[in-house]
Amino acid sequence: MALPEPGPTGGLPFGGLPFDDEHAPLYSVGQVAGMLGVQSAFVRRLDREEVVQPARSAGGQRRYSRHEVGQVQAVSRMAGEGMSLAGIRRILVLEAEVAALDAEVAALRQMLGETTSAVR
Numbered sequence: 341m342a343l344p345e346p347g348p349t350g351g352l353p354f355g356g357l358p359f360d361d362e363h364a365p366l367y368s369v370g371q372v373a374g375m376l377g378v379q380s381a382f383v384r385r386l387d388r389e390e391v392v393q394p395a396r397s398a399g400g401q402r403r404y405s406r407h408e409v410g411q412v413q414a415v416s417r418m419a420g421e422g423m424s425l426a427g428i429r430r431i432l433v434l435e436a437e438v439a440a441l442d443a444e445v446a447a448l449r450q451m452l453g454e455t456t457s458a459v460r
Contacts, residue, residue, distance in 0.1 A: 365395035365403035372404050378416050391415055391429045 373380040386392040387402060392411045394404045404412070411432065418428045 362406040365397075365405050365408075367404040367406075367409060369402050369404075372409055372412055375409060376413050376416060378412075382416070383412060386412060386415060386425070389425045389429065391425050391432065 369380050369383045373383050392408055394402045394408050397403050415428050
């Protein structure tokens with residue numbers, strides 16, 4: 341996972357703090373497990389099975405962002421409903437593809453609107 345480029349003040353872009361960024365890798369495996377009431381081994385397994393892959397610290401430790409904590413929570417819920425990790429991984433991939441396509445459609449609509457306005 342690529343970290344955001346530092347802003348002019350050396351922090352996150354526009355002077356934000358790391359905990360303001362939902363993609364900042366802040367939480368350890370133990371912290372995530374504690375927040376969600378799951379076993380640490382379950383959280384580590386999600387990385388090994390390529391379901392939720394967190395960033396790594398300089399020392400190689402897994403670091404989860406708020407976004408990834410939400411993904412682990414959703415995966416835990418789906419696994420509790422009896423879904424396999426392979427099925428859950430596929431759902432997450434498809435959801436990411438849909439989100440990317442939605443963003444592309446929005447950008448194209450904006451471009452179309454600007455072009456239509458310029459023609460009038």
